[in-house]
Amino acid sequence: MNETIGIIFFGIGILFNFFGCLGLIRFPDVYNRLQAGTKCVTFGMIFILIGVAIYVGFNSLGVKSLVCMIFILITSPTAAHAIAKGAHKANVKLWEKSVIDQYEEDKVD
Amino acid sequence: MRRISLFFTSFVTWYLLTWPYDFKAQIMNWQIFIAGIIVSIIASLLFIKVFTQYPHKIFSPVRIFWAICYVPVLFFSMLTANLDVVYRVIHPRMPIKPGIVKVKTGIQSDSGRTALANSITLTPGTLTVDIMDDGHMYIHWIYVRETDIEGASKKIVQRFEPLLIRIFD
Amino acid sequence: METVFQVFFGVLLLCCFMCLYRIGRGPTAPDRTVAIDILGIVIVGFSALLSAVTGKEFYMNVAITWALVSFIGTIALAKYLEGRGFDE
Numbered sequence: 001m002n003e004t005i006g007i008i009f010f011g012i013g014i015l016f017n018f019f020g021c022l023g024l025i026r027f028p029d030v031y032n033r034l035q036a037g038t039k040c041v042t043f044g045m046i047f048i049l050i051g052v053a054i055y056v057g058f059n060s061l062g063v064k065s066l067v068c069m070i071f072i073l074i075t076s077p078t079a080a081h082a083i084a085k086g087a088h089k090a091n092v093k094l095w096e097k098s099v100i101d102q103y104e105e106d107k108v109d
Numbered sequence: 110m111r112r113i114s115l116f117f118t119s120f121v122t123w124y125l126l127t128w129p130y131d132f133k134a135q136i137m138n139w140q141i142f143i144a145g146i147i148v149s150i151i152a153s154l155l156f157i158k159v160f161t162q163y164p165h166k167i168f169s170p171v172r173i174f175w176a177i178c179y180v181p182v183l184f185f186s187m188l189t190a191n192l193d194v195v196y197r198v199i200h201p202r203m204p205i206k207p208g209i210v211k212v213k214t215g216i217q218s219d220s221g222r223t224a225l226a227n228s229i230t231l232t233p234g235t236l237t238v239d240i241m242d243d244g245h246m247y248i249h250w251i252y253v254r255e256t257d258i259e260g261a262s263k264k265i266v267q268r269f270e271p272l273l274i275r276i277f278d
Numbered sequence: 279m280e281t282v283f284q285v286f287f288g289v290l291l292l293c294c295f296m297c298l299y300r301i302g303r304g305p306t307a308p309d310r311t312v313a314i315d316i317l318g319i320v321i322v323g324f325s326a327l328l329s330a331v332t333g334k335e336f337y338m339n340v341a342i343t344w345a346l347v348s349f350i351g352t353i354a355l356a357k358y359l360e361g362r363g364f365d366e
Contacts, residue, residue, distance in 0.1 A: 007282060010286055010327065011286070014286055017289075017290065019194070019198050021320070024300050025296055025299065025300060026203065029207075031207060031209075031236060034236055035234065036194050036198060037312055038230065039187075043190075043191045045319055045322065048323045048327060049323075052329065055330045056330060059131075061329060061333075064342065065341075066125075071342070077226070078353075079349055079356070080315075081236075083308060083355075084238045085239050086355075087306075088238060088239070089359065089361060090307070092308055094209070
């Protein structure tokens with residue numbers, strides 16, 4: 001029973017991972033790719049790690065996977081934020097059909 | 110007080126990472142346990158500078174209660190965010206209208222602002238680009254609906270701000 | 279049971295190759311950084327799945343360590359993009 005629930009969780013997580021990587025290829029500029037990549041891959045990874053914890057039961061392996069989940073949940077948005085700020089500082093332009101860029105307007109150098 | 114909280118935090122992390130107690134055999138591996146105590150003492154002596162200034166906030170039950178209330182809110186908005194992104198990815202013409210807008214937040218503490226920025230990054234269509242010292246944040250929005258500060262703040266920040274003020278301020 | 283896991287590993291490998299495509303193709307340096315970050319997280323999931331299948335704890339240790347090292351590497355690359363020193 002536990003194994004079936006675990007496999008369903010793995011399936012959902014891997015589906016979200018796949019769509020995240022597809023977005024990484026299809027979207028037109030860095031910021032949109034960050035959106036797709038970070039959100040979908042983080043969410044899929046949470047599902048996979050909860051699935052591991054259910055699949056193996058409550059022992060050291062399951063607890064470690066939950067710790068790993070909390071760690072990824074904290075660090076992945078931070079890394080995305082750092083990359084976005086670095087890309088904007090490195091003068092990477094937004095997509096040409098973008099509507100507004102108030103960060104560029106407010107920049108004082 | 111700060112040293113004791115840091116000791117407990119690092120020891121709990123060590124315990125979760127090694128997990129010396131085996132439930133089936135009912136055996137505690139004391140070697141790992143004692144090594145964890147020694148390492149935690151060393152860590153609490155060395156890294157006191159980078160720890161939080163207000164350790165009493167960690168152990169306050171009211172804050173822990175609101176933090177547990179925060180988990181389903183975050184999970185639900187993550188779910189909608191992912192369905193939204195998947196819809197935009199598999200739609201053949203990609204209905205996106207990106208832009209960077211400015212919002213204002215009323216949260217004062219640094220950890221609260223960090224948590225707000227991470228939550229915004231994980232929720233529908235938004236990504237934090239930069240945080241200013243006076244509480245303004247620049248947000249990349251995948252489908253821009255409001256361009257002025259008040260409207261965008263109402264749409265993006267309002268969902269999390271009341272809970273995060275209760276947890277961190 | 280075996281077939282299901284083979285399909286899972288195949289899809290994860292496909293994700294890895296998509297990230298590699300973006301690393302090789304990406305027009306600017308931040309594109310490549312994003313792809314490296316995502317590739318690191320996908321490999322963490324791969325390793326976790328492998329630990330569930332084989333039941334060995336070793337793979338989960340690899341996953342945790344990989345998550346840590348990948349995060350630090352991404353932060354270092356982002357700081358390099360921003361044009362700052364590493365000690366700030």
